[in-house]
Amino acid sequence: MDVLVTPTPELKGSIQALSSKNYTTRYLLVAALAEGTSTIHHPAHSEDSDAMRRCIRDLGAELEEDDEKIVIRGFGSAPRDVRELNVGNAGAVLRFLMAVAALCPDVTFVNAYPDSLGKRPHDDLIVSLRQLGVEVDDHGGKLPITIRGGAPKGGKITVSGNVSSQFLSALLFLAPLLREDSEIEVLDDLKSKVVVGQTLEVLEQAGIVIEASDDLMRYRVPGGQRYQARDYRVQGDYPGSAAVLAAAAVTRSEVTIHGLPEQSRQGERAVVDVLRMMETPLVHEGDDITVRGNGKLKAVEFDGDAATDAVLAMVAAAVYAEGTSRFYNVENLRYKECDRITDYLTELRKAGADVEEKRDEIIVHGKPEGLEGGVEINAHYDHRVIMALTVVGLRCRRPLRIRDAHHVAKSYPIFFDHLQALGANVEWQE
Ligand SMILES: O=C(O)C1=C[C@@H](OP(=O)(O)O)[C@@H](O)[C@H](O)C1
Numbered sequence: 001m002d003v004l005v006t007p008t009p010e011l012k013g014s015i016q017a018l019s020s021k022n023y024t025t026r027y028l029l030v031a032a033l034a035e036g037t038s039t040i041h042h043p044a045h046s047e048d049s050d051a052m053r054r055c056i057r058d059l060g061a062e063l064e065e066d067d068e069k070i071v072i073r074g075f076g077s078a079p080r081d082v083r084e085l086n087v088g089n090a091g092a093v094l095r096f097l098m099a100v101a102a103l104c105p106d107v108t109f110v111n112a113y114p115d116s117l118g119k120r121p122h123d124d125l126i127v128s129l130r131q132l133g134v135e136v137d138d139h140g141g142k143l144p145i146t147i148r149g150g151a152p153k154g155g156k157i158t159v160s161g162n163v164s165s166q167f168l169s170a171l172l173f174l175a176p177l178l179r180e181d182s183e184i185e186v187l188d189d190l191k192s193k194v195v196v197g198q199t200l201e202v203l204e205q206a207g208i209v210i211e212a213s214d215d216l217m218r219y220r221v222p223g224g225q226r227y228q229a230r231d232y233r234v235q236g237d238y239p240g241s242a243a244v245l246a247a248a249a250v251t252r253s254e255v256t257i258h259g260l261p262e263q264s265r266q267g268e269r270a271v272v273d274v275l276r277m278m279e280t281p282l283v284h285e286g287d288d289i290t291v292r293g294n295g296k297l298k299a300v301e302f303d304g305d306a307a308t309d310a311v312l313a314m315v316a317a318a319v320y321a322e323g324t325s326r327f328y329n330v331e332n333l334r335y336k337e338c339d340r341i342t343d344y345l346t347e348l349r350k351a352g353a354d355v356e357e358k359r360d361e362i363i364v365h366g367k368p369e370g371l372e373g374g375v376e377i378n379a380h381y382d383h384r385v386i387m388a389l390t391v392v393g394l395r396c397r398r399p400l401r402i403r404d405a406h407h408v409a410k411s412y413p414i415f416f417d418h419l420q421a422l423g424a425n426v427e428w429q430e
């Protein structure tokens, strides 16, 4: 399904933020790894969170769900002997469950998205799992991947953090269940470090004890721990909301999003600071953010690694800013659902944007006068490309047609409903 984005000068209204994808996948996982019954209030509903639901069920968790919550009876440290798991296109779900699969005799993760997740590298996690004595069959570090775990003991583990923080998070979920204590050392740089804070927060809520160094590069994890069954409440999702806030910033607007706490470990909350630096009128009080956009934006320089999943939305706003913006330290955007530097900039250029790339940087020469538009956009299977190009389309002179925009459902299935509710001219097309 495609979406036609027709120029929209004004947005107005309020929406409730969707629930955080990253917290939902983590709470589902720790609930499954506990032996009792946990409840997750306000879980996210998206393809990625559904993938985690499906896989923990396959691994033996029992789930009951209503409109407001999921009640989960976990399998503890003894997942069912399942042969195959399908994580859809969800990178974090795959990496977290590759580590959990170390507790299973023989599991194959299938390659359901050869042109997206199928192209992403997992070598760094495979190396670490092998250090624990886990047998892994892979295809050059990519899917399909078979894990023959058995019962790894624990011990010294090193993991590279150069490509993704998800490898470290995965090991942090596994290590407490191993028989012996583990020491995890992160080699190289740790990308998306801030997301590891969410992992540690959730582990602590689940009753797990981990000693982490201040720089998050070394960990001591006592073995033989048990995850506790708990009640969890999922906060609003900053990465998805960043696109709506960017849409409000590039138009004349009065848009409020409810449910985004000022105090949050989601790095993407930095979208608020970045829009302020761009001189977008914005108020953040308690859990509510209100943008009163006047369409005027100033260029910005920003370390994108601090807010990895909001960078594309920030770049979309910078397309209409006065001056040249620079988003640096973003190389790992190349290893996401698509190459979020080269592929994304290709689509922005089609719409008329003036953008440049370096290996680890996006440079945007803003065009406050607007872009021409009137072209078809390739979504590259990437929900964040779809959302960002929608933001750009609102201020083009001619409509943008976003091909295969249904992939937005990976994280934000109601993105276009939300934009329509705010008055955006966005329409699904066969
Ligand atoms: O741990 C997580 O849930 C995530 C970590 C980040 O990935 P990287 O660590 O690969 O940057 C982020 O982009 C992804 O959407 C979710």
Ligand SMILES: C=C(OP(=O)(O)O)C(=O)O
Pocket (backbone or CB within 6 Å): 089, 090, 091, 092, 093, 309, 336, 337, 384, 411
């Ligand atoms: C990169 C993302 O997710 P994942 O790595 O979990 O596929 C994302 O949500 O933008």
